[in-house]
Amino acid sequence: MIQGVHGARERVRSRRGAFMKSAGSLSLLGLGLLLVLYGIHRHRLFDPPPELSFGQKMNPIEIVGERGQTLNLTAGSWHLLISGSHKDLQLAEYLSRLMDASQQGTSLLRPFVLIDDEHETVKEFEFRNFLPFPVHALHSFEHQDLVELGLRGHDRAYALISPGLEVVFASEYLQPNDLRLLLEKHLRIVRRRVSRPLEPGDRLPSVPLSQEAGPVEGPGTDGGGRTWIVFTSQCVTCSLQNQMELLATHQELLGEWSRNRGLSLAVVFSETFDRPDLIAKLDQLKIDRVPIFLAGGPLEGLEDAYLKRSLHGDDVLMVQADREGTVVEIRSFRAWVASLEIAGSGEGVPP
């Protein structure tokens, strides 16, 4: 009996221990469950990847950002959704150029540009480039709202949505030329005018220039002729990578060649170059022997701002002008440098 009572006490103690253990486990389980539910609520952990695909019908939606900015998807307008990185600011800049250069078709277009960058950075870009549409920092909107809009599935997303709120094009990448083709196709935008390629005998285009680097001087203030190295809008990225290295390597040679002919040398970059990127590259490559200018408008006759192309084939050009600003010669910068190298090595006749 004593054994029995002792045994019963042991069983009770054991049951109490088991109960305490299971209660602890249950508490932990409950806590975990709460955390998971919070995660589901906060981040929609088990949402399927948002679809923003061709042919998809969208619902009208309005989302409001933390600074009160709104994105409104409503029937009756074309909507262009751009959600990307800092690099897509260039796409936004080109879009504004297209809207400016097109004669018709863009009045119904409402672009939504969301950039994965700091609010201050994108707003500064918007202000500096006089963009006719707002650019927002991606993270200034609630994740859930972006999912609703179909913009949080991939790092980059681009979509053109018709006035009937149907996705007529969706992709995870988009180049400026693609943007032009899409708008020409669906919105039937038409460019305002086509400038004629500059030829010898023509006057240099009148463009406001701001000096960004190099020895300080005003363009053309020396009174003599000038050799311009012109970085057009054709391929800004290629130019920053390759042709600027060519310039850096040969800036001494080019300066000497020009001085020997009584010409001054200057470099002008198309307005499509991003100023901070350009200055960083100039510093990195130590391009400091020649005055460097940034154009404040399209380089008429040298580049086609609408098509983002050079009018003379190559993306970087050598343009030689006399003291009156009349064009004497236009040629590929790369070919010009190559001819100077050959001349310098004694294998050919200086051009």
Place this chain on the structure above:
Amino acid sequence: MKNRWTRGPLLASVAVLGLAAAPPLVDSHSRPEQMTSPSRLEVRAIPRSLSPRIGTAWTAGFLGDRLFVLDSRDHQIATQEPGQQWSFFGSIGNAPGELFYPTEMALDPETQQVAVFDSGNQRLQVFDAAMQLVAATRIAAKVFGLSWWHQRRLLIGCPETGALLSVYNPSRGPVGAVGELAQPSELSRLDRGVRPTFRTAINRVRITSTGQDEVWVAFIHLPLVRRYNAAGQLMVERTLELEGSEDLAKYARAVWDLTDRPSSAAYLNIDGVQLPLVIKDITTHPGTGEPVLLLGNDRIAVLGRDAQLQVVAEVVGCNSSFHRMTVHGERLILLTSLSKGSLCEVRMADLSPEAPPPADSGGSADP
């Protein structure tokens, strides 16, 4: 100029690769032959041979005399009959028949069908002679190389699948595979050898049909060419002799040793794997069915009398380097990487290993 190191890791690894991959019937040569400096061959621009509406002549081919140009930049196919105006098919978009960065095109002379790999939409589309869409199938992988094969099937270079070439029925999708991936032993000693992206990257190819149900396959990042028969068996494997071609040797070496990059090399960067182009394109000689290679340094290589691949000419002119080519009759048409409104051409007869230097060539020159 001799490059002693080319006899080192590169050729050794390629030789090992050839032996490992070759079934008994394979006619595999890796003996380096004597090289002479290739002659310079002036390439002639064909005036106004491209429309200004073509953004980039990415690749081109002929069905009879009808020229087809795949314009990857502007997402369209441009065609022209001799003496006629250009016609344009396709435009940017996701819908059936539309294109978004088309990168490969194959033309079937028998059925007059045009197969296009539409990379941005991850699909293969087949059009008839009137450019009406007749079939489409999804390919969710990167494709390098596309060619019609026998029984109206297509061979597609898609190494991500684990085989060198995938066999596709245009309507039904994948129906088989051909060839083994190249797995150079050198790679196993390097970190990148274990990276799947690198293993698939070095198996990017170009494919050309011999017209007899066989295909030649050129590895664009390796000095390696194979021929497969209609049953998908490996019949021939050739390694490209690198002696006497300094730039090309550097290109090939850079596949293994990225610290020794020639500045003039053309590179492809896919999935973060940047590799130099050893072979840019391959086509077949219309008379012999033998391969004609466009190398990374704009040299042309063909099969010589001793059945070895030989560099026979350095193509110069047209103000640019070349990236693809096609044959039309006795002409080899070259496409420049920059569209300047024209295609360029040389005579096939000038590319024979035994051919005397053409009258207008710049003569022999060291590479």
